[in-house]
Amino acid sequence: MDRNQKELSRQSPVGSIYVHVPFCYALCGYCDFYKELYDRQSVSPLVDALLSELRREAAEHALRIMTIFVGGGTPTTLPIPELSRLLGALRDTVDLALREALEFTVEANPATVTTEVAATLVASGVNRVSIGAQSFQPGELLVLERTHQPPQVRQTIETCRAAGIDNINLDLIFGVPGQAIAGWRENLARTIELGPDHISAYALTYEHGTRLTRQLNAGRVQRCDPELEADMYSATIEDLSAAGYSQYEISNFARPGRECRHNLAYWRNEQYLGIGPSAAGYVAGERYKNVPNSAQYIEAIAGGRLPRIEREVLPPDQRAREAAMLALRLNEGLIFAEFAARHGQRAQDIFAHAIEKHVSLGLLRVEEGALRLTPTGRFVADSVVADFLA
Ligand code: SF4
Numbered sequence: 001m002d003r004n005q006k007e008l009s010r011q012s013p014v015g016s017i018y019v020h021v022p023f024c025y026a027l028c029g030y031c032d033f034y035k036e037l038y039d040r041q042s043v044s045p046l047v048d049a050l051l052s053e054l055r056r057e058a059a060e061h062a063l064r065i066m067t068i069f070v071g072g073g074t075p076t077t078l079p080i081p082e083l084s085r086l087l088g089a090l091r092d093t094v095d096l097a098l099r100e101a102l103e104f105t106v107e108a109n110p111a112t113v114t115t116e117v118a119a120t121l122v123a124s125g126v127n128r129v130s131i132g133a134q135s136f137q138p139g140e141l142l143v144l145e146r147t148h149q150p151p152q153v154r155q156t157i158e159t160c161r162a163a164g165i166d167n168i169n170l171d172l173i174f175g176v177p178g179q180a181i182a183g184w185r186e187n188l189a190r191t192i193e194l195g196p197d198h199i200s201a202y203a204l205t206y207e208h209g210t211r212l213t214r215q216l217n218a219g220r221v222q223r224c225d226p227e228l229e230a231d232m233y234s235a236t237i238e239d240l241s242a243a244g245y246s247q248y249e250i251s252n253f254a255r256p257g258r259e260c261r262h263n264l265a266y267w268r269n270e271q272y273l274g275i276g277p278s279a280a281g282y283v284a285g286e287r288y289k290n291v292p293n294s295a296q297y298i299e300a301i302a303g304g305r306l307p308r309i310e311r312e313v314l315p316p317d318q319r320a321r322e323a324a325m326l327a328l329r330l331n332e333g334l335i336f337a338e339f340a341a342r343h344g345q346r347a348q349d350i351f352a353h354a355i356e357k358h359v360s361l362g363l364l365r366v367e368e369g370a371l372r373l374t375p376t377g378r379f380v381a382d383s384v385v386a387d388f389l390a
Contacts, residue, residue, distance in 0.1 A: 015063030020276030021075040029145040032207035034278035034292040049301040067103040067262035076112040087124030110152035118163035130169040136190040169198040174232040175224040192243040197258035269323040333372030354387040
């Protein structure tokens, strides 16, 4: 650590930045993120507003930024000059002494990363790309209303690697209507063959108000049988571990040293700035959420107002509960000593009842000074952690 780094480490707390770019070329029926169809006219005003919020928040909180994640939406829809303007400004918020160690991720959809886009990412300091592959079966992509074709996933990875980005995540979805276990295992095999560093595999959820949920309610698609879905989850853990990916969170798998540091910071309840329409943030003890509407977001920023629709300073008890809930998602679990040092109370005392209940049900276990979900507990993680929030 040189003098400059030592000085920095004394000065300010560590943190992350999330930026939400809402544009997509097509809107997938299952998606409930805030997004809008790409329209060139809307891009520059939004990037202006993002940069304005970024500069204000970065100046106010003076965090030592360790990770940046640009998501959406599909950030790689931005025209090159706007992409470069946004990513360059993000890189410039990070102190020079910290840039080398920065994890800087951009989400991309297959077929949106051209050679020029990849070169722009690299020139702006991006060193990780998260690709929304979701499936390698054309029929499943159709149900999900994804517009890419399976071979485009390989092309996208190759384009990123050729440009110098060697840290790649692939997102997958299981439990798609009509999907069989063999089809899911084929998706896993195709993913492994491509050799990404990190894999996120989430069960399809039917979010309120989405087109897919309306199709479900109208009987036009059928929900995957819960037992089949559980088998798919088991197959995920089995096949990915056999291929050298270790599970470090309920839905996330990585090669050694390639865990997503941005998401780890979130699960460890560290501070992050949320920039952009619908973005959420957690800084200086306050959780907030921005308005999920680009026009209103731009208007608020132009008028010098915070674009918030929610703000809450968490009382210490709530902060401890949220920290426990997030920590339990991780395989490292809730580490008792760290928890007590941070919250001034022992987790074993605050959550005595929930711990006793779930340990006796075989869903949690205490080992190596930590509380962890058991393999069975991971299947019902949401109901276990709910008892820690109550
Ligand atoms: S899933 Fe991704 S690409 Fe599809 S609409 Fe949502 S944000 Fe856009």
